Amino acid sequence: MRMKKLIGIDLGGTTTKFAFLKENGEVEEKWSIPTDSQQEGKNIVPNIIESINQNLSKKGLSSSDFLGIGMGSPGSVDIEKGTVIGAYNLNWKTLQPVKEQIEKGTNIPFYIDNDANVAALGEQWKGAGEGSSNVVFITLGTGVGGGVVAEGNLVHGVGTAGEIGHINVNPNGYQCTCGNIGCLETVASATGVVRLAQDFAKEFDRNSVLKGLINEGQEVTAKTVFDQAKQGDPLAEQVVNKFYFYLGLACSNIANVLSPDAIVIGGGVSAAGEMLVHGVKEYFEKYAFPQVRTSTKIKLAQLGNDAGVIGAGSLVKMNM
Amino acid sequence: MRMKKLIGIDLGGTTTKFAFLKENGEVEEKWSIPTDSQQEGKNIVPNIIESINQNLSKKGLSSSDFLGIGMGSPGSVDIEKGTVIGAYNLNWKTLQPVKEQIEKGTNIPFYIDNDANVAALGEQWKGAGEGSSNVVFITLGTGVGGGVVAEGNLVHGVGTAGEIGHINVNPNGYQCTCGNIGCLETVASATGVVRLAQDFAKEFDRNSVLKGLINEGQEVTAKTVFDQAKQGDPLAEQVVNKFYFYLGLACSNIANVLSPDAIVIGGGVSAAGEMLVHGVKEYFEKYAFPQVRTSTKIKLAQLGNDAGVIGAGSLVKMNM
Numbered sequence: 001m002r003m004k005k006l007i008g009i010d011l012g013g014t015t016t017k018f019a020f021l022k023e024n025g026e027v028e029e030k031w032s033i034p035t036d037s038q039q040e041g042k043n044i045v046p047n048i049i050e051s052i053n054q055n056l057s058k059k060g061l062s063s064s065d066f067l068g069i070g071m072g073s074p075g076s077v078d079i080e081k082g083t084v085i086g087a088y089n090l091n092w093k094t095l096q097p098v099k100e101q102i103e104k105g106t107n108i109p110f111y112i113d114n115d116a117n118v119a120a121l122g123e124q125w126k127g128a129g130e131g132s133s134n135v136v137f138i139t140l141g142t143g144v145g146g147g148v149v150a151e152g153n154l155v156h157g158v159g160t161a162g163e164i165g166h167i168n169v170n171p172n173g174y175q176c177t178c179g180n181i182g183c184l185e186t187v188a189s190a191t192g193v194v195r196l197a198q199d200f201a202k203e204f205d206r207n208s209v210l211k212g213l214i215n216e217g218q219e220v221t222a223k224t225v226f227d228q229a230k231q232g233d234p235l236a237e238q239v240v241n242k243f244y245f246y247l248g249l250a251c252s253n254i255a256n257v258l259s260p261d262a263i264v265i266g267g268g269v270s271a272a273g274e275m276l277v278h279g280v281k282e283y284f285e286k287y288a289f290p291q292v293r294t295s296t297k298i299k300l301a302q303l304g305n306d307a308g309v310i311g312a313g314s315l316v317k318m319n320m
Numbered sequence: 321m322r323m324k325k326l327i328g329i330d331l332g333g334t335t336t337k338f339a340f341l342k343e344n345g346e347v348e349e350k351w352s353i354p355t356d357s358q359q360e361g362k363n364i365v366p367n368i369i370e371s372i373n374q375n376l377s378k379k380g381l382s383s384s385d386f387l388g389i390g391m392g393s394p395g396s397v398d399i400e401k402g403t404v405i406g407a408y409n410l411n412w413k414t415l416q417p418v419k420e421q422i423e424k425g426t427n428i429p430f431y432i433d434n435d436a437n438v439a440a441l442g443e444q445w446k447g448a449g450e451g452s453s454n455v456v457f458i459t460l461g462t463g464v465g466g467g468v469v470a471e472g473n474l475v476h477g478v479g480t481a482g483e484i485g486h487i488n489v490n491p492n493g494y495q496c497t498c499g500n501i502g503c504l505e506t507v508a509s510a511t512g513v514v515r516l517a518q519d520f521a522k523e524f525d526r527n528s529v530l531k532g533l534i535n536e537g538q539e540v541t542a543k544t545v546f547d548q549a550k551q552g553d554p555l556a557e558q559v560v561n562k563f564y565f566y567l568g569l570a571c572s573n574i575a576n577v578l579s580p581d582a583i584v585i586g587g588g589v590s591a592a593g594e595m596l597v598h599g600v601k602e603y604f605e606k607y608a609f610p611q612v613r614t615s616t617k618i619k620l621a622q623l624g625n626d627a628g629v630i631g632a633g634s635l636v637k638m639n640m
Contacts, residue, residue, distance in 0.1 A: 134475075134477040134478060134481075136577075146577075148470075148577060148578065150468075150470045150471070150473070150475045150477070150481075151470070151471075151473040151474075151475055151476070153470070153471040153473060154471075155454075155470045155471055155578060155579075156471070156579065157454045157470070157578050157579025157580050157581070157615075157616075158454060158579050158580070158581050158615045158616070159579055159611065159615060160579045160609065160611045160612055160615065161454075161470075161577065161578050161579035162577065162579075163576045163577070163579070163609045163611075163612065164576070164577060166576045166608075166609040166612075167573045167576050167577065168569060168572060168573055168576075168607045171565075171569065171607065178609055178610055179610060180606070180607060180608075180609070180610075182607075245491075249488060249491065252488060253487045253488055253573055254577055256483040256484070256486045256487050256488075257456075257466075257468060257481065257482065257483070257484060257487065257574055257577065257578070258468065258475060258477050258481050258577070258578075259475075259476065259477025259478050259479055259480045259481035259482075259483070260477050260478070261477070261478050286500070287488045287491070287500060287502075288486075288500075289480065289483045289486040289498055289500070290498055290499060291479065291480045291483075292480055292483060292486075295477075295478045295479060295480065296477075296478070
């Protein structure tokens with residue numbers, strides 16, 4: 001009997017990534033198409049169906065060669081009904097019956113979840129959390145998102161588990177877009193790091209390249225801040241140290257509750273690399289319960305841009 | 321065919337509670353014996369075996385009438401091996417092969433977990449979390465403990481999940497017995513509430529019955545503080561408000577990560593009742609992510625002293 005395959009889809013605002021995977025998660029084939037979010041994103045799903053069918057026939061494969069299609073999507077996902085709403089970077093403002101359309105168009109069973117959950121599954125299956133049944137994934141991008149795998153199951157709770165960006169790390173902190181004060185996202189996202197830099201620069205009275213850039217009105221990104229910290233710039237060091245404190249505190253609180261094998265950090269800001277892991281660990285170890293301190297590891301994500309398509313494949317396996 | 325039954329055991333420092341339960345969790349029979357922690361607790365397990373066998377023969381039942389025995393224990397529990405170590409209120413300092421002894425002595429399959437996890441299972445099965453697959457239990461006693469049920473599974477993580485008392489709620493707070501600074505337990509346990517009262521009394525310069533009691537060196541307990549707050553004592557109100565803030569903040573952070581249907585609050589301090597739930601909710605709603613705020617309910621535990629034996633019965637069902 002021929003081994004069946006999986007299809008993983010990572011639906012993003014500019015690109016839709018696809019992969020054919022073996023049942024063990026090995027990527028056999030990757031490709032991508034632009035995401036056409038014009039006209040309220042009405043072409044997105046038809047384009048996905050067309051692209052899958054094209055690649056099937058190109059490889060001489062048929063729907064019966066596949067166990068299923070998994071997809072990670074932005075927006076608010078109803079995993080039971082297979083619908084998406086409020087995915088503003090796709091211009092999907094109204095309810096999209098994604099599962100119904102894709103199953104009809106491909107004749108392959110379809111499963112969907114939100115993109116952060118799917119990336120968490122990817123890292124847990126084949127990335128930094130491989131071999132662990134308890135993994136928490138944190139993605140530090142424009143915002144801060146996450147996903148929780150506990151005892152081998154993706155945790156949804158009553159619908160919104162994994163809102164790690166909204167863990168409160170400072171009740172007297174900055175206003176968050178969610179309406180609350182002091183969420184992790186306000187200080188640990190790419191924009192959060194820049195916010196800390198601008199705020200700390202005001203009070204900083206020593207020599208600093210970073211302060212100079214800010215005062216000159218030059219574009220300062222999270223990468224600028226981490227790069228300057230690597231160079232030993234004292235303001236940048238102060239900023240990243242505060243970032244480590246907040247993220248380390250949040251990680252310790254997650255680990256005290258869930259005792260995961262690993263907390264995996266991904267997303268654009270994690271490009272700062274081992275320096276970031278080292279800094280976060282320092283505060284994690286300060287605030288984590290003694291037994292948790294040694295049993296939960298802080299790790300960098302390993303799959304990069306492939307986390308989405310691989311996790312989407314895992315979604316199929318989880319639902320079988 | 322006769323329906324099989326369950327045996328639940330709640331092993332405590334002074335009393336060991338037992339129950340025969342129907343498979344649906346209904347308690348058919350309850351009894352208890354004193355826990356004999358003398359001589360390094362060497363009689364504890366033999367006494368349990370004797371008590372079970374006595375009650376079996378009294379009811380004309382045999383080991384084959386039971387699916388299993390579940391037990392909640394203090395100390396550090398190895399759920400795979402069925403052993404307990406470091407249960408200091410039982411004087412169990414060395415490794416106790418509890419499962420091996422009880423299975424040999426009763427000929428009934430035996431399952432064990434720590435007492436807070438077992439109480440969480442009880443509340444999730446037949447108490448305030450009944451019907452929910454996602455429930456977090458917090459017990460406010462001498463310390464603060466907890467248990468997490470996510471997607472229907474008790475979460476152990478790599479061993480120490482549910483250390484809710486060690487969630488950090490104030491990085492500049494009080495020293496905790498665990499060695500860290502600012503753990504929830506330092507302010508939300510029975511002793512934590514008294515610590516807050518004594519600390520706040522120092523700075524408090526208005527009329528207050530509670531301040532009078534503290535100044536006179538009278539015994540002040542968490543109950544005194546909550547009772548005085550109910551009477552409108554201004555210092556007591558300030559103390560419980562701070563307690564609500566810390567517990568509400570911790571609950572919001574748990575809920576942002578896990579999105580449980582309910583966070584169930586039990587233990588001695590929860591005797592303060594609906595007043596406590598109301599106070600905690602105020603801060604929970606302030607710090608929880610908007611969608612979490614309405615979907616996660618803060619509830620009082622419902623099973624009281626029966627949570628342990630009922631949860632222990634649930635442990636049998638979970639392991640079948």
